[in-house]
Amino acid sequence: MTETPLLTVSNLKQYYGTGKKRVRAVEDVSFTICPEETFALVGESGSGKTTVGRTIIRILPPKGGKILFGGKDISGKLSGEERKELSRKLQMIFQDPMSSLNPSEKAGDIIARGLDIHRLYSSRTERREKVLSIMKEVGLPEEAFDRYPSQFSGGQRQRIAIARALIMNPELLIADEPVSALDVSVRAQIINLLKELQRKRHIAMLFIAHDLALVRQISDRVGVMHEGKLIETGTAEKIFGHPSQPYTKKLLDSVPVLYPEDTGSSGTGEV
Amino acid sequence: MEDNNILEVHNLKISLPVREKRVMFIRGVDLSLPKGKILALVGESGSGKTLTARSLMSLLPKAARIESGEILLKSKTGDEPGTDLAKLSHARIVNTVNARRIGMVFQDPLTTLNPTMTVGKQLAEGYKVHEHRFAGEAKKRALELLASVGLPEPERCFKQYPHELSGGMRQRVIIAIALSLNPDILICDEPTTSLDVTIQARILELLKKLQAERQLSVLYITHDLGVVAEIADIIYVMYAGRIVEEGSRSDILYHPAHPYTWGLLSSVPDMSFKEERLISIPGTPPDLSSGLRGDPFAPRNAWALPEDFEEEPPMFRLSSTHAVRSRLYDGAHTPPPLPENLARRIGNRSSAAEKEERHD
Numbered sequence: 001m002t003e004t005p006l007l008t009v010s011n012l013k014q015y016y017g018t019g020k021k022r023v024r025a026v027e028d029v030s031f032t033i034c035p036e037e038t039f040a041l042v043g044e045s046g047s048g049k050t051t052v053g054r055t056i057i058r059i060l061p062p063k064g065g066k067i068l069f070g071g072k073d074i075s076g077k078l079s080g081e082e083r084k085e086l087s088r089k090l091q092m093i094f095q096d097p098m099s100s101l102n103p104s105e106k107a108g109d110i111i112a113r114g115l116d117i118h119r120l121y122s123s124r125t126e127r128r129e130k131v132l133s134i135m136k137e138v139g140l141p142e143e144a145f146d147r148y149p150s151q152f153s154g155g156q157r158q159r160i161a162i163a164r165a166l167i168m169n170p171e172l173l174i175a176d177e178p179v180s181a182l183d184v185s186v187r188a189q190i191i192n193l194l195k196e197l198q199r200k201r202h203i204a205m206l207f208i209a210h211d212l213a214l215v216r217q218i219s220d221r222v223g224v225m226h227e228g229k230l231i232e233t234g235t236a237e238k239i240f241g242h243p244s245q246p247y248t249k250k251l252l253d254s255v256p257v258l259y260p261e262d263t264g265s266s267g268t269g270e271v
Numbered sequence: 272m273e274d275n276n277i278l279e280v281h282n283l284k285i286s287l288p289v290r291e292k293r294v295m296f297i298r299g300v301d302l303s304l305p306k307g308k309i310l311a312l313v314g315e316s317g318s319g320k321t322l323t324a325r326s327l328m329s330l331l332p333k334a335a336r337i338e339s340g341e342i343l344l345k346s347k348t349g350d351e352p353g354t355d356l357a358k359l360s361h362a363r364i365v366n367t368v369n370a371r372r373i374g375m376v377f378q379d380p381l382t383t384l385n386p387t388m389t390v391g392k393q394l395a396e397g398y399k400v401h402e403h404r405f406a407g408e409a410k411k412r413a414l415e416l417l418a419s420v421g422l423p424e425p426e427r428c429f430k431q432y433p434h435e436l437s438g439g440m441r442q443r444v445i446i447a448i449a450l451s452l453n454p455d456i457l458i459c460d461e462p463t464t465s466l467d468v469t470i471q472a473r474i475l476e477l478l479k480k481l482q483a484e485r486q487l488s489v490l491y492i493t494h495d496l497g498v499v500a501e502i503a504d505i506i507y508v509m510y511a512g513r514i515v516e517e518g519s520r521s522d523i524l525y526h527p528a529h530p531y532t533w534g535l536l537s538s539v540p541d542m543s544f545k546e547e548r549l550i551s552i553p554g555t556p557p558d559l560s561s562g563l564r565g566d567p568f569a570p571r572n573a574w575a576l577p578e579d580f581e582e583e584p585p586m587f588r589l590s591s592t593h594a595v596r597s598r599l600y601d602g603a604h605t606p607p608p609l610p611e612n613l614a615r616r617i618g619n620r621s622s623a624a625e626k627e628e629r630h631d
């Protein structure tokens with residue numbers, strides 16, 4: 001690929017705890033993501049995928065290695081201004097929607113949070129309009145604006161989290177299991193939506209998921225993680241068609257399929 | 272209560288307040304779980320699967336109210352009439368009626384686990400309370416269970432706090448806790464969504480083993496239809512607070528009748544190639560709080576009949592195992608053929624798969 005990457009992660013290391021309790025969560029992970037590209041991280045549960053995401057958005061400072069974002073090294077100490085800048089361009093949808101949403105805030109305010117921080121509106125009306133428009137895009141009804149997180153189903157909460165990230169128009173979206181709590185039809189809607197927004201707004205994406213069929217649908221390249229390491233990286237065609245690592249093969253073989261001998265060709269569009 | 276059912280739900284209705292108004296989110300659910308079977312409850316996100324499951328343990332949100340219905344749990348011996356769980360508090364259910372008969376795995380792992388207690392403590396606690404075991408023995412059993420749900424380092428996990436585990440590890444801990452008391456019925460709400468497929472396969476194996484060995488009955492809620500195909504004996508499809516189709520695994524997967532079920536099955540992406548656009552059901556789910564008229568799926572249904580916009584259809588029986596809430600099957604109409612893409616997908620595979628099914 002000749003394009004300059006938007007994100008370059010090299011030899012990233014991340015540990016939790018110290019001394020005897022130290023867990024090496026991420027070891028020497030390297031990959032790049034180009035503008036508008038979707039790179040998927042798949043693999044073992046507990047292999048460090050979420051940790052990679054959390055380290056890139058700098059919830060955790062890296063214990064080693066380098067992260068270049070838009071040509072800038074963001075792996076060192078960041079000033080408040082730099083952090084703020086980063087928080088606009090880099091958004092993450094977290095794995096556990098319930099725990100990442102403030103229970104005492106209304107859905108509309110949760111979604112507007114980034115707009116508030118960066119003062120991205122000139123009036124209350126504009127703020128509300130921006131929120132309602134993104135809510136509509138992710139399939140939340142208007143009346144959801146004034147409800148609290150506990151008053152939604154799991155899938156609806158996930159949509160709040162997606163709306164909160166998308167409203168910022170990020171350059172890179174880290175999506176950690178963004179649709180796993182949704183029914184397959186809504187999943188398809190959101191994946192179509194993400195693809196469309198990606199084209200329209202040129203968003204690059206780090207997509208973390210266990211649903212491999214979905215990963216096949218959305219990603220350009222795929223990295224497979226196992227025990228903190230990236231054991232295989234390649235185009236989606238390569239990983240799904242000709243995986244080289246035994247663990248990758250095992251992963252693909254374990255996917256439960258709806259119609260076991262299904263070989264494809266199910267058409268496009270809506271039913 | 273029918274003989275082989277361990278649990279029956281009749282005409283369950285549950286309401287919740289939304290902006291000072293009571294809204295019926297569960298609008299008359301009927302469901303029968305036969306002993307030793309795995310029943311998958313699938314359906315739209317927000318359709319009421321979790322509320323239904325939680326009502327079985329009287330674990331509804333405080334503001335929720337059961338407006339009508341019965342939840343009958345068959346007595347251990349089977350000769351007495353069932354206990355109506357809808358009339359009991361959670362504490363009563365846990366402490367008296369069925370100390371250990373129902374185990375439950377919830378959708379949100381972090382909210383179920385106690386953040387201030389190590390995993391081991393939470394597991395062993397259950398044993399001590401319910402079985403009066405000594406700490407040492409409780410620990411041994413706890414470690415065995417953690418290993419059986421596929422946690423690679425049970426000893427390490429035993430000593431950790433929930434926030435120190437990955438999403439998938441937490442989920443396995445919850446499954447271990449639910450299984451720790453050897454329940455007769457296991458209710459699983461999205462138990463494997465944050466697990467990788469190899470571990471998921473292991474958990475499904477474990478459930479099937481418990482089903483075969485000790486006739487464990489399972490109510491399994493999931494969005495993963497591949498998983499459903501793998502483990503379910505019976506499938507119920509839910510939309511907007513009601514069951515719209517129920518049947519055996521092969522009824523629903525190979526002879527789906529409700530247009531909503533068609534849409535759901537068609538939306539499952541294919542792993543073998545990349546599609547430009549994934550299939551989805553057009554439109555958005557109904558807003559139950561603004562009142563309903565007619566069939567809530569009608570506005571999204573290409574096959575809706577004029578009377579569907581006036582009145583919700585009843586269930587029509589297609590066979591002893593298969594029933595569907597759609598007037599297309601009332602005898603007066605000719606049911607349309609399956610949508611083409613779905614017919615193609617099921618296609619020639621149905622004959623082979625069904626033969627297999629009849630075999631066992």
Ligand SMILES: Nc1ncnc2c1ncn2[C@@H]1O[C@H](COP(=O)(O)OP(=O)(O)OP(=O)(O)O)[C@@H](O)[C@H]1O
Nearest residue numbers: 016025045046047048049050051435436437438439
């Ligand atoms: N706060 C923490 N303290 C200690 N250890 C942690 C913490 N968070 C994660 N870990 C450990 O780091 C490792 C990687 O966890 P991570 O959440 O990144 O995995 P994951 O690949 O996202 O898994 P999953 O697919 O299950 O979500 C795991 O062994 C986990 O136990």
Ligand SMILES: Nc1ncnc2c1ncn2[C@@H]1O[C@H](COP(=O)(O)OP(=O)(O)OP(=O)(O)O)[C@@H](O)[C@H]1O
Nearest residue numbers: 151152153154155296316317318319320321322332
């Ligand atoms: N505490 C509450 N207050 C008000 N409404 C609620 C509350 N809990 C749930 N609801 C509403 O009840 C409906 C059913 O919710 P439920 O959680 O049972 O859905 P679900 O089928 O489990 O969905 P999912 O697949 O997304 O988990 C949803 O529309 C939801 O918004």
Ligand SMILES: [Mg+2]
Nearest residue numbers: 049050095438
């Ligand atoms: Mg994770």
Ligand SMILES: [Mg+2]
Nearest residue numbers: 154320321378
């Ligand atoms: Mg739910």
